[in-house]
Amino acid sequence: MATTAVDVESFLRDLAADNESFYNDTPPELKTYWPHRLVGEAAIEAIKTRWFNEYIGAIVLSRLVEKVDHPRLKMMIARQVGDEAKHAQVCERRVRQMGGRVEDYEPLPEQLRMYEALDDFEHPEEFLAGMQFTTEHEGVKRNEQALDRFDAQTRQMFSAAINPDEPFHVQIGWTGLRLLCHDHESQERARAACHQQRELHREWTGAYRERMKARGLL
Ligand SMILES: [Fe+2]
Ligand SMILES: [Fe+2]
DSSP states (O other), X not given: OTTSOOOHHHHHHHHHHHHHXXXXXXXXXXXXXXXXXXXXXXXXXXXXXHHXXXXXXHHHHHHHHHHOOOHHHHHHHHHHHHHHHHHHHHHHHHHHHTTOOXXXXXXXXXXXXXXXXXXXXXXXXXXXXXIIIIIHHHHHHHHHHGGGTSOHHHHHHIIIIIGGGHHXXXXXXXXXXXXXXXXXXXXXXXXXXXHHXXXXXXXXXXXXXXXXXXXXXX
């Protein structure tokens, strides 16, 4: 019956498998922010874009800390806020070292929409399903690409200060959904949020790609 909740472990397995097939069906150019090696202005713009995601991510996540009641989950998210803030700081520093500045970065409307949608969720399981469980899971794969698309110092930034934190963020998604998705309503909310956010993530990747191409940077 449609209103009966499934066991949380099979719910999570199905949702993860559904995400996996969505990712596998994504056109290759939308599975990456850095389709090839980037240098000079292109690298600066790419890291500025990344800086903004880390920066706005830290802000929306800090608001999520307030919205979550479960003490263990609340502290996991608080730790993530610190991680994302650190990621923003190392990106800002790298942009500066490369001769750019983050203060003049213009976020894309599609990029803002992805974070506004997270802010708009009324239930924490929607946020966790959309961000940690879904886009950060994709992010782990995308981040690995950074290790051969940039100069040595930028690669070092990713491998030392960013990539090692991301599996923990995905884990927060799993832990959170395990705690919060025991009834049909919460499972359906989580599923809908996951579907929405992965589409928004794909749309912003496309918009970023178009702007980089229009500027002659990709
Ligand atoms: Fe991050
Ligand atoms: Fe993250």
